[in-house]
Amino acid sequence: MNKLYECQIEHLKDYRGIGEAPEDYDEYWERAKRDLEKASLDYELVNSDFVARSCEAYDLYFTGVGGARIHCQFLKPKNVKGKAPAIAMFHGYWSNCGEWSGKLQYIAEGFCVLAMDVRGQGGTSIDNGTYKGNTQSGHIIRGLEGDSPDDMFYRNVYLDTAQCVRILQSMEFVDKKNVFATGASQGGALAIACASLVDDLKGAVAIYPFLCDFRGIYQNNFICPSYEEITWYFRQRDPNHLTEDFFFERLGYIDLKNRTKDIKCNVLWMTALMDKVCPPFSQMAAYNNISSEKNIIFFPEYEHEYLLNSGDIILKYFIERLEAE
Incomplete structure (x- = not known):
């Protein structure tokens, strides 16, 4: 590897981000998980008009925390024998769960696939939340000015990801010990959030995750549309930074x-x-705090784009984790 990139990696290997978690952080997430426990595992399946010889395809709907109606694509291999492994997939910022056909490589290997539309973004999930304060743009700060940090948008989105896995595990034809999560950018962040909430997830694959190291992003003067709402918050709501500590403390609850x-x-x-969208230093702040078994693969010449061979790497990862069972 190029010496320049070796130096960059060496510099980042111990970086854990800027700022501490809120004092009541653990209590906050225990309270959130209690809300998750109360959420129903009931779901509705509606036949999709997608046609493939290898699978059955459905639109799946469930009620998320706070009453949001969450839509997912659900694909099940035809003629499943015994219990099948499963994958929960999450999409990028402002986007949706994508084309049905993009999941067929997993169907061919015998996996069920559940791909979630994030509430209030580019898919058909419905976000019924009421948010106090800035809703001009962006979801990072949505709900931040509410009376409680429980009002934050991404709190419930994180809980939605865990509910997806629990729904998969409740299906009689799914092997609940072999359920994975994956995604890129925001989807990578949600796969990681899911792994933090589901103790018995088999594995998680994250490609350049979003939503990491908010104060580090700001203090490093990182300007990019994906994080610009942090700068715009101060420009439009608090130009003299009187609430800066409060602002970053609230973001600390959802910081990966x-x-x-x-x-x-x-x-x-x-x-x-x-x-230049999700800078490596911000990702490493989250990665370095993982204490479970982990591995990171660097792509030195790549930006926030499709990473060559990443699809092959992910499929191999899933299969090898099954073979290790």
């Missing part, structure tokens, strides 16, 4: 650098070293 300490499963992480 604080969530990753709770991960118990195996994690595969991929980072593009030229990423």
Whole structure:
């Protein structure tokens, strides 16, 4: 590897981000998990018009925490014998769960696939939340000015990811010991959040995760559309930074650098070293706080884009984890 990139990796290997978790952080997430425990595992399946010879395809709906109606694509291999492993998939910021056909490589290997539309973004999930304060743009700060940090948008999205896995595990034809989570960018962040909330997840694969090291992003003067709402918050709501400590304390509840300490499963992480959307230092702040078994793969010449061979690497990871069973 190029010496320049070796130096960059060496510099980042011990970086754990800027700022501490809120004092009541653990209590906050225990309270959130109690809300998750109360959430129903009931779901509705509606036949999809997607046609493939290898699988049955459905639109799946469930009620998330706070009453949101969450939509997912659900694909099940035809003629499942015994119990099948399963994958929960999560998409990028502002996007949706994508094309049905993009999941068929997993169907061919006998996996069920559940791909979630994030509430209130580009898919058909419905977010019924009422948010106090800035809703001009972006979801990172949505609900931040509420009366309680429980009002924050991403708190419930994180809980949605765990509910997806629990729904998969409740299906009689799914092997609940072999359920994985994966995604890229925001989807990578949600796969990691899911792993932090589901103790018996088999494994998680995250490609350049979003939502890491908010104060580090700001203090390093990182300007990018994905994080610009942090700058815009101060420009529009608090130009003299009178509430800066409050602002970053609230973000600390959803910062992945604080969530990753709770991960118990195996994690595969991929980072593009030229990423200008989710910078490597922010990702490493979260990765370095994982204490479970983990591995990171660096792509030195790549930005926030498709990482060559990453699809092959992910499929191999899933299969090898099954073979290790």
